[in-house]
Amino acid sequence: MSKYALQLQAVSRSFGGLRAVDAVELAVEPGERRAVIGPNGAGKTTLFNLIAGALPVTSGRITLFGDDVTGVAQHRRAALGLARTYQITNLFPTLSVLQNAVLAAQAHTPARFAMLRPVGRFSHLEARAREALAAVGLEDRATSIVRQLSHGEQRQLEIAMALAGRPRVLLLDEPAAGLSQAEAHLMTALLRRLDPAITLLIIEHDMDIALEVARHVTVLHYGRVIADGTRDAVRADPTVREIYLGA
Numbered sequence: 073m074s075k076y077a078l079q080l081q082a083v084s085r086s087f088g089g090l091r092a093v094d095a096v097e098l099a100v101e102p103g104e105r106r107a108v109i110g111p112n113g114a115g116k117t118t119l120f121n122l123i124a125g126a127l128p129v130t131s132g133r134i135t136l137f138g139d140d141v142t143g144v145a146q147h148r149r150a151a152l153g154l155a156r157t158y159q160i161t162n163l164f165p166t167l168s169v170l171q172n173a174v175l176a177a178q179a180h181t182p183a184r185f186a187m188l189r190p191v192g193r194f195s196h197l198e199a200r201a202r203e204a205l206a207a208v209g210l211e212d213r214a215t216s217i218v219r220q221l222s223h224g225e226q227r228q229l230e231i232a233m234a235l236a237g238r239p240r241v242l243l244l245d246e247p248a249a250g251l252s253q254a255e256a257h258l259m260t261a262l263l264r265r266l267d268p269a270i271t272l273l274i275i276e277h278d279m280d281i282a283l284e285v286a287r288h289v290t291v292l293h294y295g296r297v298i299a300d301g302t303r304d305a306v307r308a309d310p311t312v313r314e315i316y317l318g319a
Contacts, residue, residue: 074138077102077241077271078123083132084295085122092118094295095132102137102240105272107286107303109279111315115295116275117159120243123273124156125149136241153240159249161226165219169210169229172218173201176233204236205229208262224255228262235266242266244274248281260284283307 080098084091093115100106108116121127123134125146134142141149164172177200205211208228213221218229227247234242247263248256256278263285266272276282282289289306291299299309306312 074135076100076135077104077137078273079135080123081133081135083119083122083134084130085118085127086130092295093122096292096295096297098290098297100241100271100273102271103268104288105286106274107282107289108273108275108292109277109282109289110292112277113294114292116292117245118295119292120156120245120273120275124154124243150237153238154243155234155237155239155241156243157230157234157245157247159246161223161230163218163226163229163233165217167218168214169205169216169218169221170198170201170214172229173204173232173236174198177201177204177236179237200238201232201236204232207235207266208232209258222255224251224258227251227255227259231262235270239270241271241273244272244276246275246277248276248278256281 076099078098078100080096082095082097083093084095085093096119108119110116118127122129125141125144129142133140136149136152136154139152141152164175174197177197202211202214205214208231210225210228210232213225218226221229231244231247248259251259260281274282274285283303287303289301289303290297291306291312293315298315299306299312
């Protein structure tokens with residue numbers, strides 16, 4: 073069995089003459105917190121889409137806990153324990169917080185095929201949903217309608233929905249995007265207290281948040297890895313300081 077929860081070997085993705093992701097190598101250990109940073113247009117979200125299976129690779133290989141998933145469909149990767157969130161929230165605004173979490177939990181069980189049975193019949197799904205809400209601090213908002221939540225709370229709910237599937241690897245695409253400073257602080261604390269058994273890969277434009285959550289950082293620039301190491305090493309890297317920090 074592979075020692076890595078997630079491994080990318082020379083993964084590339086081209087759009088016509090544009091190589092958005094260029095021979096990326098990545099090896100993330102189980103339970104690791106890894107940040108992927110870089111300026112706008114660096115290829116970070118495209119990389120996530122390749123890992124999740126939303127886009128096929130042009131070349132290279134992706135493995136999940138040693139299993140080759142390069143050509144595996146997105147829903148099959150989810151069944152193997154891969155979950156993700158998006159830059160833009162993707163929720164059911166007219167349903168309650170709990171209903172959103174229950175539907176997310178249902179999607180990862182055989183109950184997803186029981187379309188004619190009331191979801192309330194599956195008490196284990198509600199228990200799992202409430203557990204996920206508690207993990208992000210939304211247990212007291214379970215009966216609230218989603219459109220009544222603040223933007224920060226909606227971000228929390230999106231993470232809860234990903235957790236409801238009990239993932240082994242969680243991809244977070246800019247979870248602090250659009251948050252106020254106070255909300256971003258709460259989000260950082262939330263991410264730091266997530267179950268340490270979950271492998272976390274986070275894209276975050278805010279360097280301070282990325283470096284506070286993750287000990288290991290991979291830096292992308294024009295689709296290529298230009299630095300990879302501890303947060304202190306990356307922070308001190310002269311190429312990173314010039315390209316990303318503008319130093």
